[in-house]
Amino acid sequence: MAELNRQWLLRRRPEGVVGVEDFEYREASLPTPQDGEVLVRSLYFGYDASQRIWITEHGGYMPPVGIGEPMRTMGIGQVVASRHPSYAEGDLVTGFLSWQDYVVARVDGPMPLQILPKADYPLTWNLGVLGVGGLTAYFAVTDVLKVQPTDTVVISAATGATGSIAGDICKAMGVKRVIGLAGGPEKCRWITEKAHYDAAVDYKSPDFVARLRELCPDGVDAYFDNVGGDMLDTLFDLMAPRGRVVICGAMSSGYTTPDVPGPKKYMNICTKMLQVQGILLFFYRDRLQAGIETLARWIAEGKIHVEEQIVEGFEHAPRLLPLPFSGKDPGKLILKVADPS
């Protein structure tokens, strides 16, 4: 066990796109767990657009990360010392960690660290396809959108950690036509060649709306929105009567302010009697295991394509933070910090 605890602390609240200079590197001594706490060694950090919200003043659905505190992240770790009866040394765990080699975690909150069961799939899947992204996609598609085989479904940010899984879930459920939206021909190729989508449309292309309309001659029955903004307005106009929309994110806003621009075309909700609902995994915390089992089965059956971008080295932690908003490669972005012992 190293004696050094490397940390990346939030130096200031960033304006606009987050940068490395918004964080401060520090080396601290190892923390000591008290009664009811565990000491966890960091193995992997997952990257998610919502981390940008956590460092705004309002924090969104969680308290904001404080200035001078280690940056919050979803992660995988290993218990190296436990003073809580439910956790043993050596346990592999997942949940909220932070950007440091060692984290002391209280495990009595509403979302405690989960002990990972022994499994024959890679540990990192717990951060992506079987973690927040995959499970959010799963409940959004099956429980919110309640997709039907006859549906035409459109999914934005279709190469993202959530969107890429959402499309495959729709196809696994037998949906007739699933269309992914992404920026650039390379990502669009990935959508139909690696993921199981039926078609892809490049939103950066000048004939984007015309092309999408052509692919959805009877309108869009279900839209999985990860981006908000103009795209949401475009889809509101394309929705079929009584269509369903799930609001999963508004990445186009960059999450730099508490309020994001509202959809100008939202009166389509009224005139087409659309059903628009949000998804937050917190509300499904009692049903996560069922989701994980179904997703794992679909992966084994080849119905879900797993894509991960794994970068190695604690020093890269801040540099990767803006990537979910911009140019990252398809799938889940993960930082590897250490191997389990």
Added chain:
Amino acid sequence: MAELNRQWLLRRRPEGVVGVEDFEYREASLPTPQDGEVLVRSLYFGYDASQRIWITEHGGYMPPVGIGEPMRTMGIGQVVASRHPSYAEGDLVTGFLSWQDYVVARVDGPMPLQILPKADYPLTWNLGVLGVGGLTAYFAVTDVLKVQPTDTVVISAATGATGSIAGDICKAMGVKRVIGLAGGPEKCRWITEKAHYDAAVDYKSPDFVARLRELCPDGVDAYFDNVGGDMLDTLFDLMAPRGRVVICGAMSSGYTTPDVPGPKKYMNICTKMLQVQGILLFFYRDRLQAGIETLARWIAEGKIHVEEQIVEGFEHAPRLLPLPFSGKDPGKLILKVADPS
């Protein structure tokens, strides 16, 4: 039967608040019905905020009223000549009419004129509490919001033709706490003294948000939105987790442009997993009779207070059009044109 057909024609597409000068008075000769048509004499015209949308260039969910055409209205009339086997001379009918003494109506469209059954209640109720407003309120409350006895429900434009009925429907269904929003102390008094709401909050008062928050200590479970704009944003912030919102209108926009300002706080949909759905009566056209029967029963039981503002005289038709947006008295605004024969 008069030989003269008085008409109010749309002269131009109004900008902003509609005025009398946007219409032109004309006296025409009586039209003659062809095969499959009926000639209807106008008795009552109902006023509705959505008429403002029909005279914009886009028309909303219906084709726009053309320049030089008689203004479209919901109305009650009497068949004076029929060349359609389903309609007989003397039949009282309701549906889309227009601002003229006599209308030739085709009755084969998706929303044909409905023959009114003999009933022991006033004819005008078919335009208000048993018409579009009352039925929209009924299906929005029972089928979209699916209110529960334990709910805290908030309704905006609570003295309007729809909102006033919506509150009483909630109470008839046993909802614990129903709060109406309106402008000014007089309207707020009406909400609790005439309608059956539990409380009223004056949105023009400086402590409006604090007062509303105080009345909803556990958040708002269901919000009936008739106004959009800042009010919708305020309510998004006050909604309880997994709350429900029905979008029935956006009257605060004045409906002068196709796009109305979108809610800036709409990401609450995601973080609180709200369910936001529209209501358009068109989608309930096979279930209207059941709604009318239930509403009529509740009125007979004293559970729904019926309020109508009836103005007499065809000459007033354009003058009343902006009133649903501004200072009109509570309830349904109706113009009386003639008595049935």
